[in-house]
Amino acid sequence: TQLLEQSPQFLSIQEGENLTVYCNSSSVFSSLQWYRQEPGEGPVLLVTVVTGGEVKKLKRLTFQFGDARKDSSLHITAAQPGDTGLYLCAALNAGNMLTFGGGTRLMVKP
Amino acid sequence: GAGVSQSPRYKVAKRGQDVALRCDPISGHVSLFWYQQALGQGPEFLTYFQNEAQLDKSGLPSDRFFAERPEGSVSTLKIQRTQQEDSAVYLCASSGGLGTEAFFGQGTRLTVV
Known part of the structure; x- marks a missing residue:
């Protein structure tokens, strides 16, 4: 059982649609991070959420940290083909080590 | 350099062969991490250095x-007597220290045949 469970695992949508991906755990975290990874590249940090209930926006991407700090969601509005990639959530431990979820692979078709 | 550099980008090894994967972190970054990413999965932690000390x-x-x-x-990850289950992308990341952003390299894709 993974510490962080991401859903769905795969998502294929048309350009212009909205979508939400989830990152869930039974553990409480001081913070969660979201990364995007494109094929042949390493993950790139999108955002860090630290406060329960926090909402952060990055252009068309909206990130939310659950009130109990056990889960997080990423909502994309009007998805573009450039949003295609693997979206990973990760928890940072006291030793600065990241524990990643299994990821959501998103494909946005033009 | 401007970012984390890993080499080689691709490596094909025969089962039983030893391999060495190199990571050049961002200059001045004290923390360095290695992760293993199997196909279709998220990265999994392997090891962590603070300066020259392997802390985890x-x-x-x-x-x-x-x-x-x-x-x-520079860090090197060595795998001896490679096996098919070692096939994965090996990612290196560096950061300026506790609580600072980690930057990832492009990874080395290892295929053991």
């Missing part, structure tokens, strides 16, 4: 895996 190697899957960072800069 709990994620190394077996004693065939060995990592070093002798001068606190």
Whole structure:
């Protein structure tokens, strides 16, 4: 059982649609991070959420940290083909080590 | 350099062969991490260095895996007697220290045949 469970695992949508991906755990975290990874590249940090209930926006991407700090969601509005990639959530431990979820692979078709 | 550099980008090894994967972190970054990413999965932690000290190697899957960072800069991940299950992308990341953003390299894709 993974510490962080991401859903769905795969998502294929048309350009212009909205979508939400989830990152869930039974553990409480001081913070969660979201990364995007494109094929042949390493993950790139999108955002860090630290406060329960926090909402952060990055252009068309909206990130939310659950009130109990056990889960997080990423909502994309009007998805573009450039949003295609693997979206990973990760928890940072006291030793600065990241524990990643299994990821959501998103494909946005033009 | 501007970012984390890993080499080679691709490596094909025959089962039983030893391999060495190199990571050049961002200049001045004290923390360096190695992760293993199997196809279709998220990265999994292997080991962590602070300067030249290996502070955590709990994620190394077996004693065939060995990592070093002798001068606190470049790091090498060595895999001895490679097996098919070692096939994965090996990612290196560096950061300026606790609580700072980690930057990832492009990874080395290892295929063991």
